[in-house]
Amino acid sequence: MSYSIGIDLGGTKMLITLAGRDGAIIAQRQYLTSAEGGTGGPGEILLRMHQYVLELLASAGAEISKLDKIALCVAGFYEHTSGNMLSSPNLPGWDNFPIKQELRNLFKLPVVVENDAAAAAYGEYLFGAGRGKRNMVMITLGTGIGGGLILEGELYRGGGFAGEIGHIPVLPGGPLCGCGRRGCLEALSSGTAVAREGRRILQQGRERGAILRQVAGDVDNVQAEDVFKAAAKGDEDAASVVGRAAYYLGLGLAAVVNVLNPELIVAGGGMAGAGDSFLKPVGGYLFQFAVEPSAKMVSLVPAMLGEEAGIRGILSLPGE
Template sequence: MEYVAAVDLGGTKIAAAIAGLDGRVLGRGVRPTAAGEGPGPVLGRMVEAVQEAAHAAGLDLGGARAMAVGAPGPLDPEAGVVLESPNLGWRDVPLRDILAERLGIPVRVENDANLAAYGEYRYGAGQGARYMVYLGIGTGIGFGLVVLGRIYHGATGNTEFGHMTVDLDGPLCGCGRHGCLEAIASGTALAREARAIVARRPDRLQPGETPAAPLVFRLAREGDGEAQQVLDRFVEALGAGVANLVNGLSPDRVVLGGGVMAAGDWLLERVREEARRRAFGAQWRATEVVRAGLGGDSGLYGAVALALDTVQGR
């Protein structure tokens, strides 16, 4: 039987899979990553994770027809080089060539948010869309655009609408700018606000709870005014971000994924209502705003799809 390998390299873990030519996952592997690790140890654990997946599938990794890897950007997808990964502390790492040499199979490297978008397009909530926008709201905000079945790359392969300025005088973002969407509407932004709430009122934190997004959501639900304000601003910014993309790119599907959106359909509803209010009629009527269908696996399935494309010479 023929099969491919897929890896999703994240800030906290490496997820790997072996999949058949029909896209079905046959085996999985996982390893941890830690912030600031150099490429050496991470590369070793990437190989371990994908070997574990092959083992779970009862297959030999060397027999895989191709492998695709999603990595945090910016990266050069054509050269397969991670240009810079602040989370991992990488710079100019020729990921594709290192892995291809070590494993003896063709390897392709792609931005992780692009692969999450592509995974949703091929196997998740984006199936059948012609112009699909993906926003992954997690620690950061990842963006991907799939146009007529292809990942939109632009000139560099890096498309970062997660860092669009939506509030010129807004809070400082991890990227050094003020008022990025990510600075208001990401898990990191909600954790920052949660810490501020807890600093003022330590009693808000329950035993075993951490000051992060779920705390803001719980307090807001319980009627805490401060948490409600934080949530309102989150919804306002994310709704504006979605509306900017609906107005500007006129997708027929917007897929919202990432850990923060897992909070539930109530959050999707609020963001959708805010986006509707801010979108132009023609563009809004032509699109659907939905939650991701693959949970935390969007990126891994995107890597499966890209590896299959490689086998098919696409």
């Protein structure tokens, strides 16, 4: 029996999975990415990752000599040709870090690294909502907006950074994005953007967003989830925030649909969890903005694998 290790490395937590050769998950544990009092730098995080992998193996009675690869997915601009992490918004201090080589040095095993949304796209394509489709776009709607492309049955990377749907410019001169530019889709339709607009409404006075104020409790701590909840309960101000996020997401996805003519768009992440109340208006705007033949062909559906999508995808790619 041989095993693989799959790791989903995020800004706050890392999910480590021991899988069998067929991809079946044998054991899985979640850890905090940064240790208390630690530097949060890549050297320290990789050392703890190594230790966690050994712990997980020991708990499952598996030996490190039986591992065939380390498969890591991570948010950020990962360059395939060099194996370097160029920058990651969630992992400060990881700029130009040779992550692939460092993992090889640490584990002495073949390694595969992929952007988290690209890995999630591959997971949904093989095992989830995208099964049986040849051309599929994945969009992850969380604190940021990620994207991954499956074209003609293959994960498409372009020069390494393809699928950055969250950074499609949809409002020139609009709000500042984490990437440093203005008016990106992520700055208008992500969970962070929805929460920011919700806060803005409550700051405009007590007559605005009455239900949102009740749901959120603390004006300074409005979450995207609160805005969705308030909108569902009939708060018109919250509904207008959700509507605006849906509008720009439909606009951005229309550009994707016009260029790629996919059969399917799979929406994952926390905001897709709001279900039809969000995806339906997004689909409406998408249909309104995209060219008609492509708009008629595409379906927008929720993802099926939840947080497992990235791990399932990355474990299916060969190490080297």
